[in-house]
Amino acid sequence: MRILLCLFLSLFVFLNDILSQDGDVFMIKKIHDEALQNGHVYPWLTDLCVKHGGRIAGSDAYMGAAIFTKDILASLNGVKSSFQDCEANYWNRGDKNEVYMTDESGKLLPLNALSLGNSVGTSNEGIMAEVIEVKGLDDIEALGHNRVSGKIIFYNRPMDATSIRTFSAYGGAVDQRTYGPSKAGEYGAAAALVRSMTTNQDDFPHTGLTIYKDSVSKIPGLALSTNDANKLSKALKAGPVSVYINTNCKVEGLRSAPNVIGEIKGSEFPDEIILIGGHLDSWDVGQGAHDDGSGCVQAMEVLRIFTSLGYHPKRTIRVVLFSNEENGLAGGKTYAQFSNSNKEFHLAALESDSGGFSPKGFSFDADTSVFKTCYRHVSKWLPMLESYGLHFEKGGTGSDIGPLKSQKGLLIGLRTDSQRYFDFHHTANDSIEAVNRRELELGAAAMTSMIFLIDKYGIK
């Protein structure tokens, strides 16, 4: 009798699993249909880019984007939207961007260059100095103070084109941009030029954050297009070259740059928060379409799809559009501080910040004390997502949600097909034209599917 009961129960659990999974498969299909047939991401992103492009935190464009997205969130059925106070160090590119190299006859040739974010400008009359090419930060130490002092250091180690993972290639070269100017300044250099972070050969300089050590005197840092980096390097092989730089960028100090929040309260477990986010700020050049307008509208779309399908989450689903990811991470840090001081618990946080390209899956991270259990748990869902071309892996997730790791929930990053990403990243051509509607919509559908499963089943 007991055996029979056991068998019956096993059969019941088995059938229940099957039926439940069938229901989930159906729901995931409905989510994709809604995203692809009635998707709002592309028109939202178009408006965000065209009306509120170049949204550096603290700028008027940022505030415009914050109001625009908050209003959309407020318009969704059952969603409460708000600003979260946040202050960011506002950096202003200024209106001078003169960069020239000397040719063999001493004539000045213009270079396609852009000040790096948070960089200081030059003096009013500019800087003219001889250029020394290096391949990385270690070279500065090897050269020593005497040879670096007074020179313009030119970091010219390319991103590794052979790396299939473009973000790894970026990670392998970006120390030159992030720490190169400070390091060169430490050894007395007058300025630093950095080869743009792309494997493309073109005329677009790629800006991005540079960070100065507190103790070091700050020197101007600029990105050079890859074509011009090649030109400068070639000229240097033939003989000494000087470069003239005149810029007036500067950090202007703290300004309001709120995070934008939209939330649906959970019906059963309102204290278990599932966060979906992107960062609303972008660099001032370009429209911030892939980086990271895409992630913002995709996160908003998750809520829209839920409300449109009449899905009422058990847990609290919160969209957070973070401020100041690009040059300080004030948004992510502020959010985590508020959250911790309010003793909140983020069951999961999913960030989309790899561009609005075809989704390839998700990467997962968590505190080591919970990671294994969570990853085993979510891996059960993979068969339902594989037919959408989605795969799972362990790895990095998103800068803005990183500070939430201590809450011991699951951190998730949307992975995309990023082969085109560094054509646009931090350049003037990161614009709506570079985004494909279906690819953007599929990313939103993938995120919604994942959030649906977490809401329904938890993470362990």
Place this chain on the structure above:
Amino acid sequence: MRILLCLFLSLFVFLNDILSQDGDVFMIKKIHDEALQNGHVYPWLTDLCVKHGGRIAGSDAYMGAAIFTKDILASLNGVKSSFQDCEANYWNRGDKNEVYMTDESGKLLPLNALSLGNSVGTSNEGIMAEVIEVKGLDDIEALGHNRVSGKIIFYNRPMDATSIRTFSAYGGAVDQRTYGPSKAGEYGAAAALVRSMTTNQDDFPHTGLTIYKDSVSKIPGLALSTNDANKLSKALKAGPVSVYINTNCKVEGLRSAPNVIGEIKGSEFPDEIILIGGHLDSWDVGQGAHDDGSGCVQAMEVLRIFTSLGYHPKRTIRVVLFSNEENGLAGGKTYAQFSNSNKEFHLAALESDSGGFSPKGFSFDADTSVFKTCYRHVSKWLPMLESYGLHFEKGGTGSDIGPLKSQKGLLIGLRTDSQRYFDFHHTANDSIEAVNRRELELGAAAMTSMIFLIDKYGIK
């Protein structure tokens, strides 16, 4: 003693497998490095598109492209290149493309339309007739001769935007374009308009092949942009609408349009041919960048990478750039006829005709008598390719290589991330600007890796 010997042999085989696979992994990495660092696909495709765009089989542009690609193949070390005679029915779009609809006041509004490939034109004074909207070919039978006769039939069933597989969505709608005009003609219609094959809402009409039944009188068939299809459909809901069409396209008869061949003879098994191909012809509008200049330069790149890495194939590797895939398949049919009459054996044939997008893997097909064994055999290689984001599946491969199936080798199609494909397919904007260098290069690297493994290990 015998047991010891068995153990020793097993260990030897095991170690040999491991070492061999290590060598293969290394070779596949070298192939990818070469494709990404020294790739020729993008500059080749640029020239092919810019200098020899709109390569409809039988046109001067096609002959220019044939000479251009044959010369490149001939310049590769150890490659013998040639033309293979082929004749294709040359279709000429003509110089008249006037399409207007009447508005409620009877005024004529221009429509974005393009004659379908192989379509007949109108009489010199054009056609003006009332429009009847239908969702598919069955509707024509339901309407019957009396209601269809003298009308312009407007096929307006959209491609299914919810299908993740865009080629399936295309397959689900394209019967309207391929057989719609003939079917309407059978019932006495004056002309047929077909909603463009795309899930995009835009102003680009997508041309493409239409086929007439021999017994039926031919009527003009045209593609309408999706925006204008929506406009026409909306107007029809309000009342009767007439459309005016005046075109002078026509089939002009047989012309020379050779297949282009480049070959490296195999050192051990020269009679086992491994074919790699794409189709060199394209529609006359646009540059034929994704369809299928990409596949052609990728096939050529396989040979270039082999010669560049000093790899000497055991089997004969043959690039074939097929003629007339778009409007008759004369290239594929002619090639198979020559091959069969020369008693050749194609061990494998790989076609790339899904656009120059990020590769997602390969689909495999073969005669049922050999498929299972082959698929089991090649599946062993999957672990070496998965880290490049490549996956295997059973399914369709390529139109041009289809006629080779009877030789009982393995047919293979390169699968790509095709979400953007039907933005460009058969339109004026299928141009080099729509192709990303890295994505194109990765496709060539994937193909070269697959051909390397087949050459080294065979297919069973």
